[in-house]
Amino acid sequence: MDGVLWGRRAFAWLALAVVLIRAPSAFVRMVNLDECDFWLFGRMMREHAVPYLGVADIKPPLTYVAFFLADLTGLPRTWSVPLLGAGAVIATALLLRATARRWSGDERVGWAAAWLALAAGLCESPSTNAEILMNVPAAGALYLFLRAEQSRDLRWDALAGVAAGTAALFKCQGGILLIALGLATVAPALRAAPASRLRPLARAACMALGFAAPWAATVGLFAGAGHLDGFLDWVVRRNLFQISTARVFSLANVLPSIAAALGAAAFAWWMALGQVRRTGDGFGRALTCLLALTWVPVAIGGRFYEHYFLQFVPPLSLLGAGGLVRLVEGWAALGRIRRSAALALALLPPVGYLAFVAVRGVVGGYPGQDAKASAVAAWLQANTSPADRIFMWGDYSAIYCLADRLPGTRYMRTAPHVGDFDPLHLPRGFDFTPYRSARDIAFTLQDLDANRPAVVLDTSPADIHGWSLFPLDRVAEIRRYVDEHYQPVASPAGAVVYRLRR
Numbered sequence: 484m485d486g487v488l489w490g491r492r493a494f495a496w497l498a499l500a501v502v503l504i505r506a507p508s509a510f511v512r513m514v515n516l517d518e519c520d521f522w523l524f525g526r527m528m529r530e531h532a533v534p535y536l537g538v539a540d541i542k543p544p545l546t547y548v549a550f551f552l553a554d555l556t557g558l559p560r561t562w563s564v565p566l567l568g569a570g571a572v573i574a575t576a577l578l579l580r581a582t583a584r585r586w587s588g589d590e591r592v593g594w595a596a597a598w599l600a601l602a603a604g605l606c607e608s609p610s611t612n613a614e615i616l617m618n619v620p621a622a623g624a625l626y627l628f629l630r631a632e633q634s635r636d637l638r639w640d641a642l643a644g645v646a647a648g649t650a651a652l653f654k655c656q657g658g659i660l661l662i663a664l665g666l667a668t669v670a671p672a673l674r675a676a677p678a679s680r681l682r683p684l685a686r687a688a689c690m691a692l693g694f695a696a697p698w699a700a701t702v703g704l705f706a707g708a709g710h711l712d713g714f715l716d717w718v719v720r721r722n723l724f725q726i727s728t729a730r731v732f733s734l735a736n737v738l739p740s741i742a743a744a745l746g747a748a749a750f751a752w753w754m755a756l757g758q759v760r761r762t763g764d765g766f767g768r769a770l771t772c773l774l775a776l777t778w779v780p781v782a783i784g785g786r787f788y789e790h791y792f793l794q795f796v797p798p799l800s801l802l803g804a805g806g807l808v809r810l811v812e813g814w815a816a817l818g819r820i821r822r823s824a825a826l827a828l829a830l831l832p833p834v835g836y837l838a839f840v841a842v843r844g845v846v847g848g849y850p851g852q853d854a855k856a857s858a859v860a861a862w863l864q865a866n867t868s869p870a871d872r873i874f875m876w877g878d879y880s881a882i883y884c885l886a887d888r889l890p891g892t893r894y895m896r897t898a899p900h901v902g903d904f905d906p907l908h909l910p911r912g913f914d915f916t917p918y919r920s921a922r923d924i925a926f927t928l929q930d931l932d933a934n935r936p937a938v939v940l941d942t943s944p945a946d947i948h949g950w951s952l953f954p955l956d957r958v959a960e961i962r963r964y965v966d967e968h969y970q971p972v973a974s975p976a977g978a979v980v981y982r983l984r985r
Contacts, residue, residue: 891936
């Protein structure tokens with residue numbers, strides 16, 4: 484057992500486990516819609532589209548840069564994207580191993596953290612998403628913060644801030660790292676004598692300055708290129724002020740996701756929560772603070788998608804690593820009931836996870852297997868050239884990926900035009916009129932006029948991804964433009980295809 488978990492062959496077993504867990508993503512063409520959005524964004528960048536101007540979405544730039552670099556390898560999307568995700572998972576696990584080993588002084592605890600990183604990541608299907616990429620610099624930030632705790636060199640605090648700021652450039656929610664680490668540093672000093680407060684405040688200030696550095700560099704880059712307005716609009720304003728789904732929050736929509744995410748990672752949660760009281764030093768307090776505060780970014784917006792829970796991977800892994808070692812070392816001394824409970828919590832989640840992803844693939848439950856989307860994509864492949872651009876009225880970017888065609892406007896989805904809701908979270912008959920975005924509609928008309936995409940695709944008649952809630956007729960400006968410049972030519976799977984009049 485020791486050789487498998489934390490012996491000389493531990494890395495080989497860990498890498499094999501990552502491959503097994505993430506293998507389905509290479510065989511179903513597409514695991515999740517966000518994955519397709521990110522790949523499209525990266526491919527548009529490769530075609531010289533300016534981020535947040537020629538192609539737009541609300542994530543910070545580093546997620547798209549990662550997919551852009553993966554696309555540059557020249558590998559097919561079905562290989563480059565899973566390899567990117569697997570590499571990020573392994574890098575995160577190894578960084579957490581290094582942190583746990585340094586914190587405990589025990590090699591076994593280091594490998595235990597790496598294994599718990601995999602266990603905590605079972606909360607979501609094996610997609611390559613912003614959270615998985617963000618966890619690499621997040622794990623780095625925790626390692627650097629530990630170095631700062633163990634020394635009096637403020638440069639480690641600054642570097643921890645840089646890593647946290649880099650994590651937030653993958654996904655804004657990564658900013659919770661700065662809040663949690665800063666609070667854990669400053670809070671104990673508030674109860675100390677005034678003379679003892681200076682150093683904790685200096686540490687927090689160094690972290691804040693480090694966090695600001697990558698963001699300042701990014702802002703400067705976009706400002707120098709003359710595209711700062713687009714960056715601020717999509718990355719800052721829309722993330723802060725356009726959380727529409729909170730207005731249609733429903734427990735019936737989110738409880739299954741919460742239950743599935745927590746159940747799949749139950750062993751990691753059990754290990755971590757059992758060790759919270761044992762971690763009395765500054766780093767342990769920081770991890771406990773981070774674990775508690777991570778609920779804030781997970782809950783923002785009220786969507787509770789399973790992949791949001793991947794943000795818990797770093798604190799869960801580090802907090803629970805010591806408990807996992809003690810569990811394995813004391814296995815023989817445990818009673819039969821406790822051994823049975825431990826085995827159930829340790830084995831049922833990965834077995835259930837693998838069964839779920841396999842069955843979902845067999846029944847065609849992944850976005851890349853959607854029958855209507857596949858039929859529409861097949862028509863586009865047969866009746867358009869690879870150079871033709873498509874404008875899709877809908878929320879299912881998988882069609883672009885399946886057809887291997889690029890968007891004809893800056894939008895990969897038109898959800899921002901009607902409130903940026905998830906259609907599957909809305910009741911039938913929902914009135915989106917109050918949430919229409921005149922800004923996005925105007926940008927779309929501008930792009931249509933400039934780019935003249937060869938085809939317009941309306942997915943609302945086919946109700947692909949619930950888009951019948953948003954009929955094109957209810958957005959008169961775009962409807963009028965399509966009628967003036969395009970003519971209907973086909974209706975694959977019930978969607979309506981319009982071709983440019985010549």
